[in-house]
Amino acid sequence: MRYLLTILALLPSISLANTQDTGDTAWILTSTALVLFMTLPGLCFFYAGLVRSKNVLSVLMQCFSIACVASLIWLIAGYSLAFGEGNGFIGDFSKAFLNGVTKDSLSGTLPEPLFFMFQMTFAIITPALIVGGFAERMKFSSVLLFCSAWLVLVYLPVCHWVWGGGWLAEMGMLDFAGGTVVHITAGVAALVAALVIKNRNGYGTASMIPHNLTMTMGGAGMLWVGWFGFNGGSAVAANGDAAMAMLVTHISAATGALTWMVIEWIKYGKPSVLGVVTGMVAGLGTITPASGYVGPAAALIIGLLAGIICFYCTNLIKQKWKIDDSLDVFPVHGVGGILGTFLAGIFCSTELGIFSGYGFGGDNSSIAEQLQVQLIGIGATFAYTAVVSFILLKIVGLITKGIRVERDEEIQGLDITSHEERGYNL
């Protein structure tokens, strides 16, 4: 009888877990649209404004095309390899082409096609972010080939490690919305791509001024709004977790923006528009892995550190190392992702007073233990992404007979030489 009562007591929770929740579904439908909005049009405009007018269409074309290709890869086997059971390293092909998934299939409290779509938008924006590393000089064929192969060989495994029940998930690694899966992988790949493809002609001597900061500011605003779906949606439910993730995301973005602005004001005498929006993106990228584990006071610290550290890393890479990561993907997204993943391990602790979060992941019971896991995750993702990206770039270079456009084509601009179009006919 006692056993029967226990079973009966469990029934509501069991049935809840296996039932679609319309509230959750509504929010994730919204979040999916918001995250896609980050790439199309947010990132498109953000990047397009930062390049010279002769390359505006090429960057738009690259982001847009990657979104299309990534969607098909996600359908064919991407979703299955990332979230299928498989092993600790990679999923399996059990859900290739969404085999066996219907509109009635569930993933938690969501229709599985919706979970598929939501995760697909992350698989779209990650390779699109890399475009900033090699903007204004890579062949379009190389871009498509590299990003497709990179999605399969880098994004899918790392996504499985962290979110698909892989080895990092087993260790209790904390990455709420993609600091590791999205930002570290994209940032490192952009850095490696910039090193392999080398600097743009005239880098450091010729003027490479962003051609339309109004466009960049508009795109940045779309990113900020879209990020609510990115982080708030990663709660995969319409509940307090989502609300708090959205709140800390907003606080960190605002703090990052103001921090970067103040540093520029002190250092260069004037606060710039590009500075304030870059600080915002740094704040967003940095809070992302921590967004479901920390409170608003910690978000303030995270945003502050994001503004300071990403600012100095940008200057270090540009001015000291002279690496032409054209649109600063690594110092903003990569460093932000690393910093946020690390800080999540600290501020998740419940014992930091007003700066406390919601507890450690897995079996970890102290900041030291959690940080160890976070650092293993950061190191493994960094190293794996760097090595595979490097090899891929070399192979793609062989297939497309040189990964870079000809010097004359680069000087003339990729809009005309790669796409036979002009951005502006004024």
Added chain:
Amino acid sequence: MKKITAIIKPHKLDEVRCALSEINVTGMTVTEVKGFGRQKGHLELYRGAEYTVEFVLKTKIEIVVESQNVDSVIDTIVNTARTHKIGDGKIFVAPVEQTVRIRTGEQGEDAI
């Protein structure tokens, strides 16, 4: 007759136009131009990267006046366009051989 060509900072255009109207300058031609003088352009900062903008945006004003009015026009432009900062611009004066008002056929100083 003389042609006065003044290269000034764009934001000074309205002020210069008003001041010239007050001393009875009846017409001018204005062009947006780019160039540089001794300052050799200026620096712009984008995420910590310094870029030299070699050609600075300027406004060119061209006015044709009777020879005796040249000094007062020059004084007016100098007094209104001056900011005491680098890049305030230059004024060039050149002789004009003939002026014709197309509508009436008037020539010389009558056509100014």
